[in-house]
Amino acid sequence: MTQAGAETTPAQWEAIPVADLLAHPGNVRDDVQVPDDLLADITANGVQEPLYIVRTHGDVPQVIDGFMRLAAAVAAGLETVPFTPRPVIRIDQLTPHPKNAREDLDINAAFVESLRAEGCRIPVKIQRLEGGVLQVNDGNRRYFGSKEADLTHLPYEWDDESRDEADQFLDMITTAQHRKSLTHGEMTAAMFSAAEAGAQVGRIAKAAGVRQKDVKAVVRVRTNKALNAAVADAADYAWTFDHLAALSEFADDAEALAAITGAAAAKGADADDVDWAIAIERTKRDRRRRAEAHRAELEQAGQRIRDAAELSERATPVWRLKTTDGKRISADEHAQCKGQVWVLEGADDEKYKPYCTSPVLYGHAAPGDGGAASTKTSADKEAEKAARAAVKKGNIEWDAAEGRRRQWIADLVKRRSLPKDTTNIVTGHISTALLDGTWGVGDDLNSDATTKILATLLGLTSDQAKDRSAFTEHVSKDPRRAVQLQFAAIAAVRERSAGRYAWRTDEMRCNDIRRATARWFKILEALGYSLTPIERSVADDEPYDPNRPKRAALPASSDQAAEAEPAADEAAA
Structure with a gap:
């Protein structure tokens, strides 16, 4: 409820005019005697402990608890007093259950932030023990979370004092069994409904324990007819906030929406499948933008x-x-x-x-x-045309996988620290690359192509990327990131060599590139990277057919009937 030392926060007590309470005789008690110390405190500081007030028939405010505080407020000449529509109790008067069944209360930052923003909405159940101890029998997670959120009060209800300790433990079991979290779809629907009802994005984010951009993504999808229909077409898939945000990028692209939705609706689809479909559509979109830019250059040149x-x-x-x-x-x-x-x-x-x-x-x-x-017969020509179209489609998927893979590596490099097992794998690979001399590190480490990739993996700006000799100045000096930064340099060499030739198994197959790339992919997989279908084919040394049905596969491309350049030119592009 209210926060210590934060009287102007959204979770503060509501106030009610004293005159509204005095207008109803039931709120004034003739037998109430206000102690001098209470009157002095309220005169100096106002009423700090809220009155418990309910609304009776006719919307009449009725004081349930707080008659003495009201009398003191009248004597002190206060115009309003704080109130709560349900009973609350100070947290410092409560004692947690000494044998709470939950070993891990999971008091995470999102839970605490939600309590700080909205207060505790569910009452804790308390029981009075010998010596006046008020023990929390149900709601210990709320109790500890509210303390971390600096709340001063909790809503409460009395537990049946006739229930013994065995009953308390059985209650812990049954209440845990009866609780069911909202599904992701139910959560996003509730978030949108809150926004429609006027709740601000920041408030919704804090209540739900998510980022503000996640709330905005939900609102954009729910308010757009095409995007909302796309989500509904794959209703069984648990759309992540990042995937909802990605859908918004393609609000005006029905073909892309259909491809992404198709991946999500496929039987057994998971987040990796949808990521893959999104990566492909982003690659196709980026290609179209580059084509538009190229056309503008050509037109300008006449x-x-x-x-x-x-x-x-x-x-x-x-x-x-x-x-x-x-x-x-x-x-x-x-x-x-x-x-x-x-x-x-x-x-x-x-x-x-x-x-x-x-x-x-x-x-x-x-x-x-x-x-x-x-x-050549017509059938031969058609077969060649289909083969070139498949190469073009495969190259699109290879480029999509490359962008997705490099982003994953960049995210790994940005981490301040790595788990021990990950650090061991990364360190071992760096040592092998430097000592064995089998990866061409010495030849390729300082090439222009490697420098460009390394700048991307380090997250450098275009200006910072101009001078390789200053890269160290632009990255974190935190010694804990030394392994990640060294890995980035080796990874840039690996990525430079992992070209389009790697996926081809036709006459353009290059075994040296394919084998080296396969080794690299297996290293990334050991680090936790999820290979896309085209990368998996290289890692397993299997032919890859872009037109073969697979999870998160592209629909038939509109350019499959178009004649492409020869395979050598495509691979070199």
Whole structure:
């Protein structure tokens, strides 16, 4: 209820005018004699102990406890007095049960903050023992939590004094059995209802023991028709606050919402599955943004842009062009061709590609083998097109996994301290990397690519990332983080080597990269990282088919029918 030394907090006692109480004769007792010390205290400090007042028929305020304090307030000329609509008792008058059944009361920060913000809402059950001791038979967690929250009073009710110690322990069992926490869905619904009823975000967050941004995420989802429907489509999944916040990013993207919801609604889906779906959709979104930026650059440079559907069958990507004598035509060489246009081949591509609208018309060899007639059947061409589309889809998933993985590593690096087992694994890996010389640390540690990754893992700004020699100045000097920072440097080398070639098991397979990446993934897994499906295929040295149904899998992509670049170019991109 009220907080010690904090009379203006939201949990302070309500006040009622003295005149309202005096207007009803039942609140004035002629036989009440106010002691001099009580009158002096109330005259100097006001009424500190609230009156217990209930409302009877006709909304009449009736004093149940506090007649003497009211009389003193009248004598002292006070205009209002504090009151409570239910009985409360000072915490310092209570004694916890010496044999409480709960060994771990779980007095966590969120519970204490909730009590501090809203007071204790559930009465403790107390019993008067010999010698006047008031023992808490039920509600010991509330008792200790309220003390930590600096509350001065608790609501209470009397336990049946005829019940013996055996009855008290049986009560502990039955009350624990009868309690049931709100489900996550019930909690978020209640939080939204509180917001609709006018409760401020901060108050809801404190009452629920969550972050303010969690409350805001709930309100955004519940007030948006598309987002609310998406959550309802996977009602059996326990949506986390972070996942609700992520949904808000895609409020205007029905395809992305469907993919994320589909992952959540899948049988046996867990948080990792939904994380994976969100990571994929974020990667696709980021690719579209980069494509928009690329288009703006091309337009500013005066380049012609065409939709893939506008091109004739003769249009050919520049990478496939050759001269009439069979030599390759580079993009720079084709830049001055009057037939050049730029095309976004697939909806999830991040770059526009140069095309020639009519190779023969503009002096190039027909697509294929330098002018010779192609021997490939339509079925062969369709199979190649499907294979290239699968590569593009796999690369999207690889990029999504990479972003998710590097964020996990960055979070590990930011931790002030690590558990002993984790520290041992990290330290062992650092030693192996430095001593065995099998990971290329000496060659790659100071490369530009490694420096860029390391800056990301350390959380440096773009300005801080410009000078590798000053990285140490920008990170924590806390010696407890030394192992994490050393690990970040080694991890940056590992991540630099874990390129797209690692997941391929077709003609572009690179066993050296795949084996090294598999070893790295297994180290991360030992540290607690949950591998995505594409990372799992590398760790287990299994082929990966992006189109194979799997938990949290992508729906059929809109660009699967689009022709992609050759596998080598895709892997090198």
